[in-house]
Amino acid sequence: MFELESELRNWRTRVERGSSLSPRELDELEDHLRALVDLELELDASLAPRRAFAIARHALGEPKALSREFARAGRPRWKLLLGGATALYVASLLLPVFRLDLLSAWGVDAWMPRGYELLADVELLPLNLPMLLVLPLIWRMRRLKGTWLAGILGVIAVPTLAVGVADALKGDGTVLSGYWAWAASFALASVALWLRRRGWASARSKKPALPV
Structure with missing residues (x-):
């Protein structure tokens, strides 16, 4: 005989073992x-509870997918990295970049120009353009995929x-x-x-949409 509470406990145990979700996140998913x-039962009164549970469980997703969704929503690593990249680039404009000893033969101290x-x-200029012109737009243009830009910055x-090494x-x-x-x-x-870009591709993967 089907018992919803027993099935919910079994489902929670499987999700807990197959993901890195916290107890609070598990509570939220169980409520959902x-x-x-x-x-499902309200939409179709003739639907058996076992079938309604199966449909709802399938719509919610697999443990690994749930873990990825919570990680993407709660800890957007790309934003932290992009913020760090912006901070490093700004800092590079204020710090000395090279040691130039072109005038040392005349007793002049080495010139250490700053980034600016x-x-x-x-x-x-061609090296700085990707950061100066395009990168700031990423923060505002959600539809800008950034795949080609990631390649340019990596190159x-x-x-x-x-050279530094x-x-x-x-x-x-x-x-x-x-x-x-x-x-x-740049890195x-x-x-x-x-x-x-990978997060967006994962979000668009074939997966049943959650009812609202």
């Missing part, structure tokens, strides 16, 4: 499942970080903190946009 069962001093450099990040291995100290912040900002932004 109860409401879905009641809704090189911002208008024509040769560096910039890989060689620039490689090579400089560190040589030990000549040419690359300074501003350069590292600048290169890291973080690329990962953030990739996570954002």
Whole structure:
């Protein structure tokens, strides 16, 4: 004989074992499942409770999918990474970027330009454009997928970080903190946009819609 309370306990146990949801989140999902069962029974009086429970459980989703949905809603990692990328890029404009010893032969101290001093450099402009012109729009344009932008930022990040590593291995100290912040900002932004795009693709996957 079908007993709703027993089935709900079994369902909760399976979800708890198959996901990383907290007890509070499990309570919320259980309440929602109860409401879905009641809704199915109200919509079709001839529907058996067992069938109503099966429909509601299917509509709610699998444990792993539920865990991903709660993680995306409660902890949007891409926003944190994108915020970190923006902060690093701004910091790179204020920090010294390179150590230039071009005038050391004349007894002049090395020139250590800050990021903003090189911002208008024509040769560096193509590298800065993705961050200067497009990245701020991501915060406001929800329909901007960002896949191509993530690729561009990643292509910039890989060689620039490689240059920093090579400089560190040589030990000549040419690359300074501003350069590292600048290169890291591209890497973080690329990962953030990739996570954002993957989250949207997961949300659009074929899955029964929850009744309202």
